[in-house]
Amino acid sequence: MTFIDFKKQQFHLEECSATALAEQYGTPLYVYSKAQLLDNWQRFTRYWPAPHRLCYAVKANSNLAILQLLAAQGAGFDIVSGGELKRVLKAGGKAESVVFSGVAKSVEELTFALQQGIGCINVESAAELERIQMVAQQLGLMAPVSLRVNPDVDAQTHPYIATGMKANKFGIAMADAMPVFRRAHELPNIQLLGADCHIGSQIMTPAPFLDAAERMFQLVERLQSENITLTHLDLGGGFGVSYEGTASLDLEAYLTGVLKMAENYPQLTLVLEPGRAIIADAGVLLTRVEYLKETDDKRFALVDAGMNDLLRPSLYQAWHDIVAVDEANNGRGKLVDVVGPVCETGCFLGHARHLTITGGDLLAVKHVGAYGFTMSSNYNTRAKPAEVLVDGANSFLIRARETFDDLIRGERLLDRT
Numbered sequence: 207m208t209f210i211d212f213k214k215q216q217f218h219l220e221e222c223s224a225t226a227l228a229e230q231y232g233t234p235l236y237v238y239s240k241a242q243l244l245d246n247w248q249r250f251t252r253y254w255p256a257p258h259r260l261c262y263a264v265k266a267n268s269n270l271a272i273l274q275l276l277a278a279q280g281a282g283f284d285i286v287s288g289g290e291l292k293r294v295l296k297a298g299g300k301a302e303s304v305v306f307s308g309v310a311k312s313v314e315e316l317t318f319a320l321q322q323g324i325g326c327i328n329v330e331s332a333a334e335l336e337r338i339q340m341v342a343q344q345l346g347l348m349a350p351v352s353l354r355v356n357p358d359v360d361a362q363t364h365p366y367i368a369t370g371m372k373a374n375k376f377g378i379a380m381a382d383a384m385p386v387f388r389r390a391h392e393l394p395n396i397q398l399l400g401a402d403c404h405i406g407s408q409i410m411t412p413a414p415f416l417d418a419a420e421r422m423f424q425l426v427e428r429l430q431s432e433n434i435t436l437t438h439l440d441l442g443g444g445f446g447v448s449y450e451g452t453a454s455l456d457l458e459a460y461l462t463g464v465l466k467m468a469e470n471y472p473q474l475t476l477v478l479e480p481g482r483a484i485i486a487d488a489g490v491l492l493t494r495v496e497y498l499k500e501t502d503d504k505r506f507a508l509v510d511a512g513m514n515d516l517l518r519p520s521l522y523q524a525w526h527d528i529v530a531v532d533e534a535n536n537g538r539g540k541l542v543d544v545v546g547p548v549c550e551t552g553c554f555l556g557h558a559r560h561l562t563i564t565g566g567d568l569l570a571v572k573h574v575g576a577y578g579f580t581m582s583s584n585y586n587t588r589a590k591p592a593e594v595l596v597d598g599a600n601s602f603l604i605r606a607r608e609t610f611d612d613l614i615r616g617e618r619l620l621d622r623t
């Protein structure tokens with residue numbers, strides 16, 4: 207179901223028109239639909255009965271209000287830094303509902319996580335396991351851990367977001383995993399809960415997921431034969447979203463397929479870590495056309511949002527639908543490149559779009575709720591945009607637009623030159 211679409215020829219998020227939002231809050235502006243977020247969350251919970259758990263991947267969108275809404279739904283969280291843990295706690299999430307991923311956790315981050323009572327640390331290497339033992343011993347507590355195994359499956363996605371192949375930096379190679387599990391089983395301050403994997407992001411078919419799951423269940427059996435019993439199996443995130451409007455991942459097929467495999471392992475609580483699939487299509491970026499520029503063979507719309515606001519097109523050659531908020535201005539007209547103000551040829555939002563636009567028009571870049579604001583930067587000394595949440599006919603500012611003073615906070619002039 208979609209809550210973001212044209213109504214009476216005007217682009218809306220729920221009952222709020224994009225034009226009115228842009229007037230009230232300015233542009234560029236990230237806007238999220240609460241109804242879409244909750245609908246996406248419930249698509250997962252419908253097929254994923256307790257005691258199995260869902261841990262929302264915070265890095266997709268870490269705004270406190272978004273985390274607060276998910277915490278109220280009973281979500282757990284998947285984090286990749288101490289900062290993300292602080293966000294979860296601030297938003298009302300519980301440390302015991304959190305799994306802590308990430309390849310290079312510092313002593314400081316591990317200490318903080320253990321002191322807070324983290325639910326599980328996803329260990330990415332043998333060296334990290336030794337560090338966790340040391341920190342847990344110093345704190346005089348048991349560290350709950352899962353070992354991240356690399357199941358060596360090809361997720362058939364963009365190389366920058368494929369994480370489950372041998373050549374990636376993530377996890378412990380399946381071939382090297384057994385000794386690390388034995389070691390974890392023996393260490394005095396380690397409570398070995400289970401195993402985890404995350405094979406990549408934006409995966410569009412159930413096959414690679416089911417492949418990985420099968421290998422993980424085989425690992426559980428191999429460990430069981432050595433009397434190492436796991437109670438927790440975390441199969442990661444990576445659920446694909448259709449940016450182009452084509453068929454998206456058949457979530458029901460995957461979730462029911464995995465639950466079927468798990469029937470033989472009643473001791474296992476399964477965990478998933480969806481990020482993108484929860485929030486991507488719940489967010490749009492509103493941007494205004496500053497100028498039009500025409501050369502012999504090109505038409506450019508120079509807009510007020512750039513790669514510092516939305517990096518995905520520049521970083522991953524990601525395609526996002528861009529619509530004129532006046533419905534009549536879509537699908538016609540000459541091809542336009544929608545480009546941003548940052549001084550890089552790579553600063554663009556979309557190439558060759560059929561749009562009829564004039565200076566001052568408002569555009570909406572769709573499906574930017576995930577890895578949109580969280581990857582934004584201040585490059586070119588540009589303030590990060592405001593974020594707004596829409597609920598029916600109401601809208602709420604959930605992050606104020608940055609000011610110049612925000613940008614230079616912490617910088618110091620020299621006493622003398």
Ligand SMILES: *Cc1c(COP(=O)(O)O)cnc(C)c1O
Pocket residue numbers: 263265266284286307308404406407408442443444445479480481482483576
């Ligand atoms: C990024 C990440 C996720 C979420 O991936 P999505 O593609 O957004 O679902 C889940 N788990 C881990 C370990 C991650 O690094």
